[in-house]
Amino acid sequence: xxxxxxxxxxxxxxxxxxIYTILVISxxxxxxxxxxxxxxSLIPFYNLFLSHHIAGMPHxxxxxxxxxxxxxLILELVPAVPDPIEIICGIVIAIFTLISEIxxxxxxxxxxxxxxxxxxxxxxxxxxxxxxxxxxxxxxxxPEH
Numbered sequence: 358x359x360x361x362x363x364x365x366x367x368x369x370x371x372x373x374x375x376i377y378t379i380l381v382i383s384x385x386x387x388x389x390x391x392x393x394x395x396x397x398s399l400i401p402f403y404n405l406f407l408s409h410h411i412a413g414m415p416h417x418x419x420x421x422x423x424x425x426x427x428x429x430l431i432l433e434l435v436p437a438v439p440d441p442i443e444i445i446c447g448i449v450i451a452i453f454t455l456i457s458e459i460x461x462x463x464x465x466x467x468x469x470x471x472x473x474x475x476x477x478x479x480x481x482x483x484x485x486x487x488x489x490x491x492x493x494x495x496x497x498x499x500p501e502h
Contacts, residue, residue, distance in 0.1 A: 381399070382491070384404060390469075425453055428450065432447070459480065462480050
């Protein structure tokens with residue numbers, strides 16, 4: 358019984374690593390299409406900053422995301438925070454993150470000339486749609502500042 362569980366856990370880890378690898382390679386290629394060095398996709402936080410930048414998102418969104426991430430981390434680590442406050446903060450952070458991700462993916466798809474159907478697909482299945490942008494024929498158009 359335990360070997361079945363062990364094999365299934367390794368299978369799941371393998372699948373997750375494969376998906377993660379596809380996303381990292383896709384992000385690398387997307388950055389290159391946008392004129393950035395692809396290896397920058399390997400640097401945590403900086404890769405998200407660059408992705409926001411090439412999408413044309415104002416930098417305040419990235420700053421707020423980082424603030425919210427650290428707030429969430431602090432709330433998890435500090436045991437003295439009352440549960441209702443932790444729950445309310447968690448809901449606010451989740452809503453902000455969802456809105457930020459929708460805006461980010463919408464603008465990123467715009468930069469590569471993709472329409473509404475592709476944008477919905479990108480939000481639901483980025484593992485499929487990011488490689489299409491990365492390795493397809495779409496061309497990056499810089500945002501107008």
